[in-house]
Amino acid sequence: MSDDISTRLGRLSPEIQAIMGVYALYWKLEEAFDCVETDLSHLECHMLIKLDQPKRMGVLAADMLTVPSTITATADGLEKAGLLIRERDPEDRRAWLLVLTEQGQEMRNMLVSVAGDLFHRASGLDAEETAQFARLARKIRDNILKTGIPEGLTK
Amino acid sequence: MSDDISTRLGRLSPEIQAIMGVYALYWKLEEAFDCVETDLSHLECHMLIKLDQPKRMGVLAADMLTVPSTITATADGLEKAGLLIRERDPEDRRAWLLVLTEQGQEMRNMLVSVAGDLFHRASGLDAEETAQFARLARKIRDNILKTGIPEGLTK
DNA sequence: GTCATATACTTCAAATTATGAACTATTCAA
DNA sequence: TTGAATAGTTCATAATTTGAAGTATATGAC
Numbered sequence: 007m008s009d010d011i012s013t014r015l016g017r018l019s020p021e022i023q024a025i026m027g028v029y030a031l032y033w034k035l036e037e038a039f040d041c042v043e044t045d046l047s048h049l050e051c052h053m054l055i056k057l058d059q060p061k062r063m064g065v066l067a068a069d070m071l072t073v074p075s076t077i078t079a080t081a082d083g084l085e086k087a088g089l090l091i092r093e094r095d096p097e098d099r100r101a102w103l104l105v106l107t108e109q110g111q112e113m114r115n116m117l118v119s120v121a122g123d124l125f126h127r128a129s130g131l132d133a134e135e136t137a138q139f140a141r142l143a144r145k146i147r148d149n150i151l152k153t154g155i156p157e158g159l160t161k
Numbered sequence: 162m163s164d165d166i167s168t169r170l171g172r173l174s175p176e177i178q179a180i181m182g183v184y185a186l187y188w189k190l191e192e193a194f195d196c197v198e199t200d201l202s203h204l205e206c207h208m209l210i211k212l213d214q215p216k217r218m219g220v221l222a223a224d225m226l227t228v229p230s231t232i233t234a235t236a237d238g239l240e241k242a243g244l245l246i247r248e249r250d251p252e253d254r255r256a257w258l259l260v261l262t263e264q265g266q267e268m269r270n271m272l273v274s275v276a277g278d279l280f281h282r283a284s285g286l287d288a289e290e291t292a293q294f295a296r297l298a299r300k301i302r303d304n305i306l307k308t309g310i311p312e313g314l315t316k
Numbered sequence: 317g318t319c320a321t322a323t324a325c326t327t328c329a330a331a332t333t334a335t336g337a338a339c340t341a342t343t344c345a346a
Numbered sequence: 347t348t349g350a351a352t353a354g355t356t357c358a359t360a361a362t363t364t365g366a367a368g369t370a371t372a373t374g375a376c
Contacts, residue, residue: 143182
């Protein structure tokens with residue numbers, strides 16, 4: 007009709023519009039992830055996607071803005087599924103490096119490809135808009151990691 | 162160092178960059194919401210923010226991409242806290258309209274203001290970038306609601 | 317060297333949250 | 347009027363998340 011959701015949303019502040027958009031996209035992506043044929047939980051999918059290279063668990067915790075015990079549980083799941091292994095970090099033997107197995111790499115590639123496609127369909131943005139959005143999203147993420155991550159955990 | 166998180170993220174596809182940015186922002190906002198002095202759960206905060214005007218529970222369920230029983234539970238909490246009341250929708254007496262009380266309005270105003278500030282601080286974007294991001298976010302949200310919401314539930 | 321303190325991760329029990337199936341009330345269409 | 351569909355509710359269960367206490371390693375002060 008005339009006074010529909012979109013029209014009213016236009017009257018809210020840009021920040022709230024941005025937040026609502028982010029929430030909608032987040033929820034939609036989560037929902038869509040459910041449909042992907044895997045036995046992985048959402049957090050397991052996220053961790054897999056973030057493991058573009060071996061990372062310490064503490065770094066992942068900071069990156070995913072969660073607590074260590076959650077990372078332990080998630081890594082346990084992925085390890086049990088044969089998608090990653092734990093290796094001691096030679097630079098600090100208290101820490102583990104999470105390293106994808108070949109099978110983990112394959113799964114990750116699949117997820118990354120599916121996620122990209124999901125974003126495309128869910129967002130409805132064209133290539134240029136996607137690039138623009140990605141640029142801002144990257145800037146936001148940089149800012150969050152910069153302000154939210156503990157000192158020295160930038161590996 | 163040289164090969165830091167941000168640099169590597171730049172090598173990923175725009176879609177994945179966008180998704181990671183969205184996830185980072187979502188998680189950061191969730192985390193920040195915890196610090197706001199309320200007795201509300203996250204979902205209760207979200208629902209409150211979405212109630213810029215009376216809405217049917219089914220509309221909220223579609224909007225928040227969740228199931229009816231979750232909406233029932235969330236509305237129960239807000240009703241118990243005196244922040245909203247249920248009114249039968251005169252156009253369809255099976256449906257409830259969720260209407261904010263005066264106290265609910267106040268709480269919502271507070272949350273909207275805090276959320277805007279949170280976005281500002283978490284994202285680190287300036288006004289123009291925020292506007293740009295908001296525009297794209299709105300477009301995304303429109304697309305998601307258009308494709309995800311059941312027919313006729315645009316009230 | 318060694319002692320005290322800090323860090324990286326794990327364990328586990330408890331709390332929170334989310335879900336789906338079965339149910340009530342109302343509407344709609346034939 | 348009747349049968350099917352829709353709006354929301356209830357409730358038991360499942361999944362997720364957390365925080366506190368524990369182990370092992372590292373770091374810095376003496």
